[in-house]
Amino acid sequence: MPLEVEVVSRVRRLYHTDRADMVIIPGSEGEMGVLPNHTPLLTTLAFGELRIVEGKDVVSFVVYGGVVEVRPHKVTVLADDAESVYELDMGEIEAARKRARDLMAESPSEAQRAEIAQDLRRAEIAARVYSRVQGRGQRVRSLEDEES
Amino acid sequence: MPSTREIRRRIRSVKNINQVTRALEAVSASSVRKAQAAVLASRPYAQHAYDVLVNVAAQSTGVPLHPLLEVRPEVRCIAVLLITGDRGLAGAYNANIVRRAIRFVEQYERPVHWITVGRKGRDLIRRYLARLERDETAPSYLRDQRIVAEFSHLPADPDLGDIAQIARVVFDEFLTEPVDEVFIAYTNFINTVTQQPRVLPLLPLRPFEARSREIMELVEPEPEVRYRNRDYIYEPSAAAILNEIIPRFTELQILQAIRESLSSEHSARMIAMRNASESAESLGGVLQLEYNKARQLSITSEILDIVGGVEALRQAEED
Numbered sequence: 001m002p003l004e005v006e007v008v009s010r011v012r013r014l015y016h017t018d019r020a021d022m023v024i025i026p027g028s029e030g031e032m033g034v035l036p037n038h039t040p041l042l043t044t045l046a047f048g049e050l051r052i053v054e055g056k057d058v059v060s061f062v063v064y065g066g067v068v069e070v071r072p073h074k075v076t077v078l079a080d081d082a083e084s085v086y087e088l089d090m091g092e093i094e095a096a097r098k099r100a101r102d103l104m105a106e107s108p109s110e111a112q113r114a115e116i117a118q119d120l121r122r123a124e125i126a127a128r129v130y131s132r133v134q135g136r137g138q139r140v141r142s143l144e145d146e147e148s
Numbered sequence: 149m150p151s152t153r154e155i156r157r158r159i160r161s162v163k164n165i166n167q168v169t170r171a172l173e174a175v176s177a178s179s180v181r182k183a184q185a186a187v188l189a190s191r192p193y194a195q196h197a198y199d200v201l202v203n204v205a206a207q208s209t210g211v212p213l214h215p216l217l218e219v220r221p222e223v224r225c226i227a228v229l230l231i232t233g234d235r236g237l238a239g240a241y242n243a244n245i246v247r248r249a250i251r252f253v254e255q256y257e258r259p260v261h262w263i264t265v266g267r268k269g270r271d272l273i274r275r276y277l278a279r280l281e282r283d284e285t286a287p288s289y290l291r292d293q294r295i296v297a298e299f300s301h302l303p304a305d306p307d308l309g310d311i312a313q314i315a316r317v318v319f320d321e322f323l324t325e326p327v328d329e330v331f332i333a334y335t336n337f338i339n340t341v342t343q344q345p346r347v348l349p350l351l352p353l354r355p356f357e358a359r360s361r362e363i364m365e366l367v368e369p370e371p372e373v374r375y376r377n378r379d380y381i382y383e384p385s386a387a388a389i390l391n392e393i394i395p396r397f398t399e400l401q402i403l404q405a406i407r408e409s410l411s412s413e414h415s416a417r418m419i420a421m422r423n424a425s426e427s428a429e430s431l432g433g434v435l436q437l438e439y440n441k442a443r444q445l446s447i448t449s450e451i452l453d454i455v456g457g458v459e460a461l462r463q464a465e466e467d
Contacts, residue, residue, distance in 0.1 A: 006196070010400075013192040029383050042204070043383035044392060067393050069200045076196050 003036050004074045005052050007061060009082040014061065017054060023075050024051040025068050034070055041070040047125040049085075049132065050077060060085040062129045064122055088130045097123040152446060155439040159432060166428035172237060173421035179304065180340065180414035186305060187337055187404075187411045194404035197397040204380070204390065205353035212352075214390045216319065216398065219352050220328040227261040227296070227321045228253060229314070229350065231334040231406055232269030233413040234300050239420035241335065241413055242268040245345040249333035250276060252347045259292035261327055263317055265406065267300045296321065306406055308399055315399040322351045334405040335412035341419060343412035350401065353394070 004018040023034045026048025034041075045066040052059040066079035100120035108116060205217050212218040230249050232242045246269055253260045264270040277293055280286050297317045303310055321327045330351040336344040382389045 006192075008193045008196055010190060010193050012189045027383060039381060040379065041381040041383065042200070042389055042393075044389055067200070067389070069196075069203075076200065078193060078196055078200070 001036055001073060003034070005077070006075070007050070007052075007063075007077045007079065007082060009066075009079045011081075014082055014084060015052070015059060017052065017059075020052050020054050020075075022053040024049075024053070025075075025077070026050060026063065027068070034075055037072050038070050040072070041068075043068050043070075045077070045079060047121060049129040050079075050082070060129070060133055062088065062126050064125070083126075085129065085133050088126055090127070090130060093123050093126045093130065097127065150438075150442070152439060152442045155435055155442055159435045159439060162428050162432045162435060166425055166432065169421045169424040169428060173418055173425060176414045176418035176421060180411065180418050182305065183407070183411040183414050184337070184340075187407045190404060190407060194400055197393075197400050201353050201394065201397045201401075204394075213386060214394045215323060216394050217352050217390075223258055223328045225259045225261065225326045225328060226253075226256065227263060227318070227327045227330045228347075229263045229318055229330065229332045229402070229405075230265065230269045230273065231332070231409045232264070232266035232272070233409075234267045234302075236268060237420065238413055238417035239423075241343070241416035241420075242266075242272065245269070245333055245335050245409075246272040246276075248345040249347060252331070252333070253293070254290065257287075257289050259289050261294060261296040261321060263296060263314070263321070264298045265300070265302065265314060270295065270298045270300070302406065302410075304410070306403065306410075308403060311399065311403050311406060315395070315402055318350070318398075318402065319395065332402065332405050334409045337408045337411040337415065340415045343416060348405070350398070353398075 002018065003020040003023065005016070005020045005023055006013070007015040021035075025032045025034060025043070026046045028044040028046045031048070032043070045063050045068055047064050048062070050061045050063045052061075061079075061082050061084055063077065063079040064081040066077065066082075068078070069076045096119060100116050100123060103116045104113070104120065204213070228249055230246065232245055236242065262273050264273055273295060277295070280290055280293070297314075299314055318330055322330050329349065331347050332350045333345070333347045336346050338344055380386075
């Protein structure tokens, strides 16, 4: 029996399927593969790549923190923020990274520093996921494909 | 029959009103679209979060896994977080939710700490408390109510940062004596013409059991916990996860309730203003007709006067 997977962020629902074979979750304690009939589990998310394997396809997202609830036949990803790999724009990521580095160089206050560090981490994770997905050279299905 | 000048003045004032209601309708119509998009976009997350919360809460029988899950054996006092608008002119929007909240506390028969969001709610509750103060027959649990905190002027598109203070007050109320349960009264957004005032249990998190049918009718049951699992594996640990998700998810429930209410408020105002515009238009039509009649009448009588005068002169000449 395949897995039902739902990915929602605070601002929208990104993805839903009921025929996933495996979900690879970037848990805060390390990456974790979830197959159907997994024992119930609740874990926090790190920043990283979330992959949903459906047959030969892989649907890939970048998630930035949050919580995952795993039930035997359903995985619910509640991300603080998330985007589809297809939405990643290398130019924007580079710009965000540069912006964060520049801000960091201006010796910001403690509170700002944490925020900038967060932005920087975000951009770096996004860049890493992007290049990893490119390197795999696999067919990554976009949400638009899904809809059509 | 009022004079033509009188009618003209009324037509002018009706036209002015019509302009104001039209402007308000247009403003609400544009806010309602934004608010609706926001509420619909964040709803799936809020619903799933609630689902997870209730599931986690259902597991904790016996020793609560988190202070916010603690079910106290006796309910001495409750807090009600009441969400209304800052402004009126929204039809029965504010009155409906306040009436429902009051009906709920009167049925619940416990002293209440009110936490109001929105100026209208605060004012209406103040008036209600003042009325109770004068009423010597009111039972003691009703007389023992007060507003413990009030918030107003939230931004049009609030986020977690904007409601952090509200959430802190809610948590503090629950964690300190003597509040044992917290409810949230808000207006659920269904569509532009339908909004539903409702009271939901907020803390402690657990499947809600009402003590009587009347209360049952006033409080929305929580979404049914279809999946009852007694043991989750928590990674990294139960305490770490629950400490993070329980306060955060609860904040999200509050935020979602506020978003639902905002959407409802804009919709209610838009509809109220559209009705007002339509009434103003039809009243304008009626008045215009009346004005025309009055004008015609005065012209006719003037002509009659002249004709009569001319006739009288001629007769005088003939004589």
